[in-house]
Structures are given as C-alpha cells and as structure tokens.
Amino acid sequence: MKNIVIIGNGISGITAARHIRKFSDHHIQVISAESEYFFSRTALMYVYMGHMNWKHLLPYENDFWRKNDINLVHDRVKTVKPEVKKVLLDKGEPIAYDDLIIATGSKPNKFGWPGQELKGVRGLYSKQDLEALEYYVPNKKVCKRAVIVGGGLIGIELAEMLRSRDIPVTMLVRESNFWNNVLPDEEAKMLNEHIREHHIDLRLERNLDSIIDDGNGKVKAIKVKETSEVIGCDYVGLTPGVSPNVSFLKDSDIEINKGVVVNRYLETNIDHVYAIGDCAEQKKPIGNRPPIEAVWYTGRMMGEVVAQTICGNKTAYNPGNWFNSAKFLDIEYQTYGWVFNQPQNGDDDFYWKHPDENICIHIHYERSSRKFKGINTFGFRLRHEVMDKWLNEERSVDFVIDHIDEANFDPEFYEDPTKAIKKAFYKKHSNKAAV
Amino acid sequence: MSLDRNLSLTGEAPRKLNHQQKLSTAVGILGLIILLLASFNVQLQPRWMFLTLALSAIAGGIIWFAKASYSGIPKGIKNDGAFLKPMTSRGVVAYATGIGLTGFYIILYFFPELIGLNENGANTGLIALFDPLSQFLANRPASQWFVYGTLYTIAILFFGIKFMWKYRHNRYQRLRTFSVSFFQLGFAFIIPELMARLNSKDFSLPYYDLKNIWPLNYYNFQQYRVDSMIEAGDVGLGLLIFGVVSIFIITPILTFKYGKRWYCSWVCGCGGLAETAGDPYRHLSDKSTRAWKIERWLVHGVVVFVTLMTTAVIYSYLGTDTSKYWLTKSSFLLGVAGILSLIFAWVMIFKRERIQKDAKYAAIGFFVLIIGLMGLHFISSTDQLFLLSAGDLQKSYGFLIGSIFSGVVGTGFYPILGNRVWCRFGCPMAAILGFQQKLFSRFRISTNGGQCISCGNCSTYCEMGIDVRAYAQKGQNIVRSSCVGCGICSAVCPRGVLKLENDKVKGRINPKDVLLGNDVNLMEYVNSKIKNF
Numbered sequence: 019m020k021n022i023v024i025i026g027n028g029i030s031g032i033t034a035a036r037h038i039r040k041f042s043d044h045h046i047q048v049i050s051a052e053s054e055y056f057f058s059r060t061a062l063m064y065v066y067m068g069h070m071n072w073k074h075l076l077p078y079e080n081d082f083w084r085k086n087d088i089n090l091v092h093d094r095v096k097t098v099k100p101e102v103k104k105v106l107l108d109k110g111e112p113i114a115y116d117d118l119i120i121a122t123g124s125k126p127n128k129f130g131w132p133g134q135e136l137k138g139v140r141g142l143y144s145k146q147d148l149e150a151l152e153y154y155v156p157n158k159k160v161c162k163r164a165v166i167v168g169g170g171l172i173g174i175e176l177a178e179m180l181r182s183r184d185i186p187v188t189m190l191v192r193e194s195n196f197w198n199n200v201l202p203d204e205e206a207k208m209l210n211e212h213i214r215e216h217h218i219d220l221r222l223e224r225n226l227d228s229i230i231d232d233g234n235g236k237v238k239a240i241k242v243k244e245t246s247e248v249i250g251c252d253y254v255g256l257t258p259g260v261s262p263n264v265s266f267l268k269d270s271d272i273e274i275n276k277g278v279v280v281n282r283y284l285e286t287n288i289d290h291v292y293a294i295g296d297c298a299e300q301k302k303p304i305g306n307r308p309p310i311e312a313v314w315y316t317g318r319m320m321g322e323v324v325a326q327t328i329c330g331n332k333t334a335y336n337p338g339n340w341f342n343s344a345k346f347l348d349i350e351y352q353t354y355g356w357v358f359n360q361p362q363n364g365d366d367d368f369y370w371k372h373p374d375e376n377i378c379i380h381i382h383y384e385r386s387s388r389k390f391k392g393i394n395t396f397g398f399r400l401r402h403e404v405m406d407k408w409l410n411e412e413r414s415v416d417f418v419i420d421h422i423d424e425a426n427f428d429p430e431f432y433e434d435p436t437k438a439i440k441k442a443f444y445k446k447h448s449n450k451a452a453v
Numbered sequence: 454m455s456l457d458r459n460l461s462l463t464g465e466a467p468r469k470l471n472h473q474q475k476l477s478t479a480v481g482i483l484g485l486i487i488l489l490l491a492s493f494n495v496q497l498q499p500r501w502m503f504l505t506l507a508l509s510a511i512a513g514g515i516i517w518f519a520k521a522s523y524s525g526i527p528k529g530i531k532n533d534g535a536f537l538k539p540m541t542s543r544g545v546v547a548y549a550t551g552i553g554l555t556g557f558y559i560i561l562y563f564f565p566e567l568i569g570l571n572e573n574g575a576n577t578g579l580i581a582l583f584d585p586l587s588q589f590l591a592n593r594p595a596s597q598w599f600v601y602g603t604l605y606t607i608a609i610l611f612f613g614i615k616f617m618w619k620y621r622h623n624r625y626q627r628l629r630t631f632s633v634s635f636f637q638l639g640f641a642f643i644i645p646e647l648m649a650r651l652n653s654k655d656f657s658l659p660y661y662d663l664k665n666i667w668p669l670n671y672y673n674f675q676q677y678r679v680d681s682m683i684e685a686g687d688v689g690l691g692l693l694i695f696g697v698v699s700i701f702i703i704t705p706i707l708t709f710k711y712g713k714r715w716y717c718s719w720v721c722g723c724g725g726l727a728e729t730a731g732d733p734y735r736h737l738s739d740k741s742t743r744a745w746k747i748e749r750w751l752v753h754g755v756v757v758f759v760t761l762m763t764t765a766v767i768y769s770y771l772g773t774d775t776s777k778y779w780l781t782k783s784s785f786l787l788g789v790a791g792i793l794s795l796i797f798a799w800v801m802i803f804k805r806e807r808i809q810k811d812a813k814y815a816a817i818g819f820f821v822l823i824i825g826l827m828g829l830h831f832i833s834s835t836d837q838l839f840l841l842s843a844g845d846l847q848k849s850y851g852f853l854i855g856s857i858f859s860g861v862v863g864t865g866f867y868p869i870l871g872n873r874v875w876c877r878f879g880c881p882m883a884a885i886l887g888f889q890q891k892l893f894s895r896f897r898i899s900t901n902g903g904q905c906i907s908c909g910n911c912s913t914y915c916e917m918g919i920d921v922r923a924y925a926q927k928g929q930n931i932v933r934s935s936c937v938g939c940g941i942c943s944a945v946c947p948r949g950v951l952k953l954e955n956d957k958v959k960g961r962i963n964p965k966d967v968l969l970g971n972d973v974n975l976m977e978y979v980n981s982k983i984k985n986f
C-alpha cells in the first residue's frame with residue numbers, strides 16, 4: 019500500500035483518485051484550497067444565472083468520499099519538497115507521499131495591464147471569482163456596466179451570465195471576428211451576430227490599454243488601446259485565456275516551463291512526481307495538440323492514465339481523436355478531429371449553413387486524397403462514437419457526407435439538416451468536377 | 454467572504470418580473486377572484502357571462518404572461534433565475550400558492566358542499582357558476598368534478614401554450630405538449646361529457662376516460678361500473694374489453710417500442726398537468742439517493758396495494774357457481790396468482806441481471822401479493838381481507854392514494870416538492886410501466902461518448918429526480934424505470950450529450966468506465982477489468 023497525495027481536487031485530480039481507488043487500496047489524500055468538495059468548474063456560470071444552486075455543481079454526494087476512502091484535505095500547498103517526499107501546507111502539518119500527483123489547474127491570464135489588481139477586476143475561474151462576481155455585480159443598479167476583456171469560451175460565458183441579470187456588457191475582442199483565432203470566418207461571423215442579438219456591445223479588434231482607478235482602489239473605467247476611448251464600468255472581467263497554476267512550485271526542483279513539464283507517461287523530471295490536467299505541459303506536443311491542453315476532457319483522460327501507471331500498469335497518455343464542445347449563448351458547438359481557422363496547406367473545406375437558422379457545419383479534408391480531417395458543427399449535434407470511428411478509419415469526406423445522417427444526434431423530431439447538407443455538397447462537388 | 458457561503462442566498466433574481474408579466478398575472482388573478490367570489494355565493498348573473506369572463510381571464514392571463522416572458526428574445530433554454538425567483542425557489546409566494554392549492558384540493562375531495570355542490574337540488578356557489586357549461590356539454594348540472602375537470606383542462610391547454618413558447622426551438626417538446634393537450638381536451642374532458650349525454654333510463658355508461666388505464670383508474674372494475682358496462686350492450690362490453698386489453702396488450706407493446714414516455718409524457722393527464730402548469734417547478738425534485746430509496750419503496754408499495762385492492766373488489770362480487778358464470782371467486786384468484794407467478798418467474802429467470810439489487814424488492818412485492826391473495830382465499834366466507842371489506846379497502850385506497858397522494862400532495866405541493874411527486878412516488882401505473890421499461894424496452898437515453906462536462910443541468914432539471922449526470926459522466930446510457938421520457942435533460946444539456954431514442958435492445962445498457970476520447974487500448978483494458986471487479 020502506497021501513500022498517494024494529489025494536489026488539486028478538480029476533474030483531473032479527482033478522476034485520478036477515483037481510478038486509483040478502483041484498482042488498488044492505496045492510501046489516497048486529495049489536497050485542495052478552493053473548495054472542500056469536488057465541483058464542476060464548467061458549471062460555475064449556472065449558479066450566477068440561477069439555473070442551479072451550488073450543491074447541484076457537486077457530481078458526488080458528500081459521503082461518497084468517505085465511503086470510498088478518499089481523504090480530503092482542505093488546505094493550500096505552500097511548496098513541495100521532493101528531496102524528502104513531502105508537501106508543506108499553509109495550515110496543516112506537512113504530508114508525506116510515496117507518489118505525488120500535481121493537478122493544480124490554471125489561473126486566469128493577466129498581461130500586466132495598469133490597474134489589473136484593482137477591486138472589481140477579476141478573472142472567472144474559481145469559486146472565489148464567482149463569489150466576487152456576486153459581490154461586485156449583484157444587479158444592474160450596483161453595476162451599471164461591465165467590460166469583458168478577451169473573447170474566448172470563458173469570456174462568452176461571462177457575458178451570458180451578466181446579461182441574465184440585464185447588466186450592460188461591453189466585450190473587447192482582439193480578433194477581427196469572435197474567436198477567430200480558432201474558428202473559421204464563417205462561424206465566427208455568425209457568432210458576432212448572435213452575440214449582438216443578445217445586446218452585448220461587441221467591440222472587435224480592440225485591446226485593453228489600462229484600467230482606471232476611482233480613487234478608492236476600485237475600478238471606474240477602462241481605456242481602449244486603439245481608440246483611447248474611455249468606457250465607464252463597475253466591473254472588469256479578464257478572460258484572455260488561462261495559464262498553469264504552478265508558481266507555488268518555483269522553488270522546488272520540479273521542472274517548470276509554462277506548466278509542469280511531463281513526458282508521455284505524465285512523469286515529471288523527478289521520480290514519483292506526476293502532473294496532469296491543465297497544469298501539465300507535454301515536453302513534445304502530441305500531434306496537432308497544444309503542449310498544454312486546458313480542457314475538461316483531457317484532464318479526465320490524464321487522470322485515468324496516471325491512475326493506471328500508479329497502480330502498476332505503466333501507461334502512456336495517448337489521447338484519441340480531438341473533440342470538444344461549447345455553447346455560445348443559445349448556439350451549441352461541437353468539433354471532432356481538426357478544423358482550423360484556415361484550411362491547412364493542401365487542405366480544402368466544405369461549409370454549409372441553414373438559410374434561416376443558426377445551424378451550420380464546416381468540414382476540412384485533404385484535397386488530393388480527400389481524407390476527412392475534422393468537422394465543426396453549430397446547432398447540430400453529432401454522435402461522438404460515429405465521428406471517432408470515421409476518424410480512426412480515415413474515411414474520405416465523400417463517405418462522411420454520404421453517411422452523415424448516421425451521425426445525427428439531434429433530439430427526435432428535429433428538422434433533419436442532413437439532406438440539405440448532402441445536396442449542397444454534391445452540388446459543390448459536381449461543379450468542381452466540371453471545372 | 455467565506456468560502457462556503459451559499460451563493461443562492463445572496464443571488465438576486467435576474468430581471469424581476471417586467472411590467473407586462475405583472476399585468477398579465479393580475480388579469481389571471483382577476484379570473485381567480487371571480488371564481489372565489491362565486492364560491493362565497495356572491496350572485497354573479499348571468500352565470501354564463503361571468504364564467505366566460507373568469508375562464509377567459511385565466512386563459513388570457515397565462516398566454517399574455519408567456520408572451521411577456523418569451524417573445525422577442527432569441528429562442529433557447531429559458532431557466533434564468535429559476536433558483537433566484539421566490540416563486541420557483543420555495544419562497545414565501547411559493548408556499549402560499551402551495552397552501553392555496555392544497556386547500557382547494559381538500560375542499561374538492563372532502564367538502565364539495567362548501568363550493569356549492571347540492572346533489573338533491575340546484576347547485577349554488579362555484580359549482581352553479583359552471584352549470585351552464587355542463588348543461589351545454591352533458592345536459593346535466595355541474596358537479597365538483599366537472600369544475601375540476603374544466604379548470605384542469607384549461608391549465609393544461611394554456612400552460613401548455615406557455616410551455617411550447619418556452620421550448621419553441623425544440624420540436625420534441627412542442628409535439629408532446631400538443632399531444633397531452635389533445636388527449637386532455639378530447640379524451641378526458643369532451644368525450645366523457647358527450648358520452649354522458651347519451652345516457653338515458655335504459656342505457657347508461659359510467660364516466661370513462663379512454664386514456665385512463667388500470668391501475669390509474671383503480672375504480673374501473675368496481676361492481677357498479679362493470680355491471681353498467683355489461684348492461685350497456687356492445688358499446689359497454691367493448692369498453693370493458695378495451696379496459697382489460699389496454700393493460701395486458703396495448704400498454705406492454707407501446708412501452709416496449711417507445712418506453713413509458715408514450716403514456717407519461719404524451720398521453721397522461723397527470724403527466725400533462727405536471728409538464729405544463731408544473732414545469733416551472735421541475736428543478737425542485739429531490740435528487741438524493743435517499744429520495745430514490747423512498748421512491749422505490751413507496752411506488753412499489755402502491756402497486757401491491759392497488760393490485761390487492763382490485764383483486765379483492767372483483768373477488769367480492771364474483772359468485773362461486775361455475776354453472777352461472779365462467780369466472781368464479783376461486784378461479785379468479787388462481788388466475789391472478791398464476792399471472793403474478795409467471796411474471797415473477799420470467800423476471801427472475803431471464804431478466805435477473807437487469808434488476809440486480811432491485812430483485813430483493815421484486816421478491817418482497819411478489820410474496821406480499823401472494824400472501825394477500827392466500828389470505829383472501831382463506832377468509833373468503835366473510836369477504837374480508839385483513840379485517841377490511843373489499844369496499845373499505847377501495848375506499849381507503851381512494852382516500853389515501855387517489856385523493857391525498859395524487860391530488861393534495863401530488864399537485865398541491867408542486868411549488869414545494871416539484872411537479873412529478875405523484876408520478877414518482879405514488880403512481881402505480883408509472884411503476885408498472887417503469888418495470889416494463891427497465892426490463893424489456895427499446896427506449897434509452899444515449900450518452901454521447903465523452904462529451905459530458907458534468908455540469909449537472911440534466912440532473913437538476915430532471916423532474917423525476919434521476920441523477921442523469923451520474924450516468925452521463927461515465928459515458929453510460931440512462932435506463933431507469935422512473936424516467937418518463939420528458940426529454941428535458943436532453944434539452945437543457947449545453948453539450949449535446951443526451952438523446953432519447955428507441956433502438957435495438959442489445960447494447961442498451963453499456964457499462965463503461967473509461968470514456969471515449971482516450972487511447973482505445975486503455976479503454977478496452979479498463980473495461981475488461983471492471984467487469985471482473
């Protein structure tokens with residue numbers, strides 16, 4: 019029986035703990051400063067919007083942990099001493115480990131803007147950020163306007179939250195269309211419109227210059243870099259991405275770059291110390307994946323993998339096909355395989371949009387071999403298993419279109435877009451053949 | 454700020470009621486006030502005019518409220534503030550509404566004379582207000598049930614419109630709401646009233662809502678009903694046969710093909726009211742495993758109760774002489790015991806793995822039933838079962854289950870306990886359909902590979918208190934006997950993870966542990982291990 023210590027009770031740390039318990043009777047301790055129990059970070063927004071209470075964010079009932087002999091320690095880790103195999107805590111006694119898993123997640127980026135530490139300026143990542151939001155932005159009387167800096171997945175969620183309480187929102191986005199660094203123009207433009215339909219003041223190609231103090235250490239306004247316009251506001255949400263939350267390790271011997279550097283086995287440079295989830299950085303990126311993958315699913319997968327290794331079945335992190343999903347206000351988004359904002363060299367694309375609704379798909383494929391590389395869908399659900407299989411089988415784009423109805427995962431009785439998709443594809447395709 | 458401060462305590466309702474919502478609520482309340490005045494015997498003449506006024510105000514108020522809430526904003530999920538508004542988060546108004554509704558049910562079931570019922574003369578008060586409509590439809594004065602039926606139908610129809618507006622992006626929701634409205638208006642309300650019109654001295658049919666199936670209409674096989682159906686010739690006999698066929702043939706076939714949702718979410722009036730008028734309260738259902746435990750004991754207890762009670766009732770009026778009528782007391786009892794044993798044996802032999810832990814409950818239920826039947830047989834001379842006559846048994850069932858549970862608690866407590874309390878904890882029909890759904894049905898809720906982000910929307914908005922997320926985050930399909938197939942979990946899921954579908958029975962339940970997205974070999978390895986775990 020080993021002594022396993024896990025820092026961080028997010029999806030990656032908790033998945034590791036659960037799987038280690040499944041396969042062994044090791045002693046497991048999970049240390050976390052943010053909350054006593056594991057909660058779904060992805061659902062933070064719904065508490066502010068009143069769709070759920072805090073307790074609904076907890077995927078397991080509170081006695082689950084005791085029943086499964088997973089010991090929770092509600093404390094902050096000051097630092098790690100690998101040379102004596104101990105972690106030092108803020109409040110409690112040092113804890114000794116045989117194997118240590120670092121799963122400390124991310125923190126919101128701040129790019130050194132003047133005024134970024136003022137009151138009322140926050141990211142949206144933690145439970146404490148949510149509480150701050152409730153404090154600074156309870157309603158539109160207290161907060162006359164909010165400014166969101168950075169338009170990514172978290173930025174749009176924050177905007178949706180604030181709009182649910184009717185708070186005027188201005189959003190500064192660096193790209194020329196929303197999330198255009200990831201999405202192709204067509205989809206990004208559709209989202210621009212949808213965002214404005216929700217009365218969000220979307221400012222494209224705008225950056226933050228500085229945040230202005232009201233004289234009492236609280237935000238009063240922000241200044242836009244390009245136009246020098248000053249926008250009065252009572253809250254600034256900083257959502258220009260996240261980066262690994264690893265600064266507490268800087269005095270240890272564990273190798274840090276942006277995140278904790280790991281190999282394919284999720285091992286750090288030090289024996290018996292592993293890192294998983296948002297805070298891990300692959301020494302060599304895997305395929306098209308970025309070295310730091312800050313999404314829920316990869317955290318979960320890494321947790322599953324590291325548990326294997328710790329339980330004696332040494333396993334490499336070997337993720338399958340890329341997939342992801344999100345929701346932009348009312349529009350659901352899914353992606354399978356790789357679709358970039360521009361077709362890669364040698365690739366072609368096929369785009370179809372419903373004439374009236376916010377429903378569209380975008381496929382990238384290799385021009386010469388016609389190999390299917392990936393698909394984006396908006397307002398149209400696809401079956402993960404089927405897409406995964408087709409990607410594994412390296413199907414052609416023609417096959418995918420021919421069989422697209424088999425992958426339709428929309429609820430029953432929904433208008434079926436697959437006929438129109440096929441028609442559009444065959445039309446484009448036959449035109450090409452004619453040229 | 455403390456870390457564990459409960460956010461909902463400080464949260465403010467996003468967008469308090471807007472002006473139009475307030476005005477429309479006032480219009481609806483005006484309609485209710487007219488009804489209230491009538492209840493206090495204020496003379497409102499001409500009655501038909503005030504009745505029309507009251508019902509139009511209620512209907513119009515609801516539609517206007519829906520328009521004020523959902524029109525002119527983009528379509529999509531509309532749950533903003535559900536836990537922040539007092540009405541939908543157990544605030545004072547919610548309790549007041551709950552108490553008001555409960556009071557209404559108590560008067561309706563137990564003191565109808567308070568609202569003017571007079572069986573030996575002209576009605577007064579509220580019930581008299583409804584006389585013109587009842588005369589028009591059925592050619593007879595109104596009763597408390599007519600009043601209730603009318604208000605019930607109006608609630609389903611107009612809150613149904615509100616619901617369709619709310620889910621206008623979702624065709625599944627629109628269609629099934631249209632369906633329950635149709636069945637309520639046609640089958641529960643208009644047809645039975647018109648049937649009453651046909652009744653004369655020598656031809657009389659009991660009230661028969663064709664979509665009500667035993668054990669929901671637990672009274673269906675009472676002597677007076679059966680007699681009057683038999684006496685009414687072909688039509689009556691047809692109804693009686695339909696009653697039996699719908700239990701033993703129609704129901705299992707439809708449940709096999711579509712799951713119990715064909716009834717609970719597309720046809721049933723109780724479900725209909727829960728889904729329309731009760732929709733704003735669906736998130737109040739209790740999701741704890743403790744509630745799940747209570748649910749299984751209660752709902753199956755009711756099934757045992759209703760089966761025994763119905764058997765006792767039929768038994769009480771059957772004869773003992775085969776030469777008079779083929780069905781006698783003892784052959785009937787043997788028949789029931791035989792059918793129950795067959796079902797039990799079939800489940801234990803072929804479906805054992807499906808019910809796992811529930812096997813214990815099934816066995817307990819079965820043996821209680823058999824012992825009850827035996828008791829019935831041995832003390833047959835007195836027509837008594839456990840010191841209660843069949844009639845008393847039915848009366849107590851009617852009182853405890855039919856009135857208190859389904860009405861007073863089931864509907865009266867919508868704003869406190871959520872909208873499907875009756876369907877979940879009390880309805881024997883739901884339990885029987887659920888049993889079929891779990892054991893042999895093509896229906897399941899498929900989980901979309903590894904896309905679940907454990908956000909919990911599905912579990913929160915499941916009115917049956919099913920922890921959908923617990924399955925979805927493991928990549929497992931949801932096959933639960935209590936699922937009524939309302940489709941709301943699928944609608945509110947922000948990641949497109951859930952799909953209600955009918956497909957091959959094989960592979961319906963898919964124990965999975967490592968989710969899609971990971972290394973395929975690891976998935977196989979872990980899943981093979983888990984099976985032997």
Ligand SMILES: Cc1cc2nc3c(=O)[nH]c(=O)nc-3n(C[C@H](O)[C@H](O)[C@H](O)COP(=O)(O)OP(=O)(O)OC[C@H]3O[C@@H](n4cnc5c(N)ncnc54)[C@H](O)[C@@H]3O)c2cc1C
Binds near residue numbers: 143
């Ligand atoms: C608002 C929001 C929405 C999101 N939505 C999605 C989505 O829809 N889909 C998706 O794929 N991803 C989403 N993400 C990203 C996803 O939530 C993260 O990728 C995931 O939570 C990372 O999990 P983790 O276990 O690696 O880290 P975390 O969840 O960050 O957990 C790490 C924990 O460790 C604790 N910790 C850190 N340092 C210490 C220390 N020194 N001592 C003690 N404890 C410490 C932290 O407080 C934290 O509780 C979202 C993120 C946010 C913020």
Ligand code: SF4
Binds near residue numbers: 915916919921931936
């Ligand atoms: S599981 Fe889904 S479909 Fe079934 S009752 Fe719950 S919300 Fe409705």
Ligand code: SF4
Binds near residue numbers: 921925950
């Ligand atoms: S709503 Fe969807 S994403 Fe959220 S927990 Fe349920 S299945 Fe998972």
